[in-house]
Amino acid sequence: MKKIFLMVALIATTVTQLLFAQATKSAAVSPLLKSYYGVKNALVASNSADAATGSAEFAKAIASVDMKTLAAPDMETFMFLQEKLAFDARHISESKDIAHQREHFANLSANFFKLAKAVKLTDETVYYDYCPMKKSYWLSADAAIKNPYYGSQMLTCGKVSETLNK
Ligand SMILES: [Cu+2]
Numbered sequence: 802m803k804k805i806f807l808m809v810a811l812i813a814t815t816v817t818q819l820l821f822a823q824a825t826k827s828a829a830v831s832p833l834l835k836s837y838y839g840v841k842n843a844l845v846a847s848n849s850a851d852a853a854t855g856s857a858e859f860a861k862a863i864a865s866v867d868m869k870t871l872a873a874p875d876m877e878t879f880m881f882l883q884e885k886l887a888f889d890a891r892h893i894s895e896s897k898d899i900a901h902q903r904e905h906f907a908n909l910s911a912n913f914f915k916l917a918k919a920v921k922l923t924d925e926t927v928y929y930d931y932c933p934m935k936k937s938y939w940l941s942a943d944a945a946i947k948n949p950y951y952g953s954q955m956l957t958c959g960k961v962s963e964t965l966n967k
Contacts, residue, residue, distance in 0.1 A: 829870045830879070832862040834922045834940075837913055840893065841939055844906055847952035849899040852906075856893035863887050871920070878919040885912045903950050907937035914940055917965060929963040938962065 836859040843851035863886050868876050889909035893902045914929050916922070917940065928941045935950040946959045 829867045830916075830920055830922050833859065833866075833913075834917070834927075836862050837909075837940060838942060840890075840906065840909075841941065841949050844899070844903060844949035845947045845952060845956070847899060849897050849902055852899070852902050853894045853896065856890045856902075860887055860890035860894060863890065875920040878916060882912050882916050886916070903935075906939070906949065907935065910937065910939045914938060914963075924966060926967045927965040928961050929965070930959050931962040932959040934958055 836855055839855035840852050840859055843849075843855050863883060866879065866883075868879060871879060886909060889905040889912070892905040893909070896902050896905075917927055925942060926944075928944060929938055930941055930946060930948075931938050932948055932950050934955065937950060939949050941947065944961065946957050946961070948955055948958050951958065
């Protein structure tokens with residue numbers, strides 16, 4: 802009987818800790834990384850229509866972040882980057898020209914990494930990759946290089962320059 806009580810207490814504590822951890826992590830910004838990866842993967846596949854759709858989603862996610870739920874320093878960083886991120890996302894979403902989309906994606910990625918470094922977007926590892934041909938960066942969930950700037954022409958060109966949460 803005592804054992805069961807202890808077990809119940811242990812489970813209750815674990816559940817409480819889990820709930821608390823989720824509440825303190827910025828749920829407001831968690832959809833951002835997912836939609837960013839959507840844009841990135843579309844560009845890897847050289848699919849400008851999907852890049853546009855993904856970017857529209859990203860822009861929507863940026864606009865709907867509830868800043869009140871962010872800690873003060875996170876809020877400051879977010880406010881500083883919000884407009885810039887929205888600007889590039891909008892351009893990608895309104896274009897069908899993949900070269901133009903990739904120009905804006907380079908900018909978007911640089912600003913988005915600033916945000917990812919300052920505000921915890923995920924518990925997963927984030928790779929910050931660099932393309933020496935394009936002299937531009939991108940974020941990825943995988944260690945393997947899949948270059949969004951040239952697609953199949955130069956899929957594995959680049960290297961990991963920084964990692965988060967590793
Ligand atoms: Cu543009």
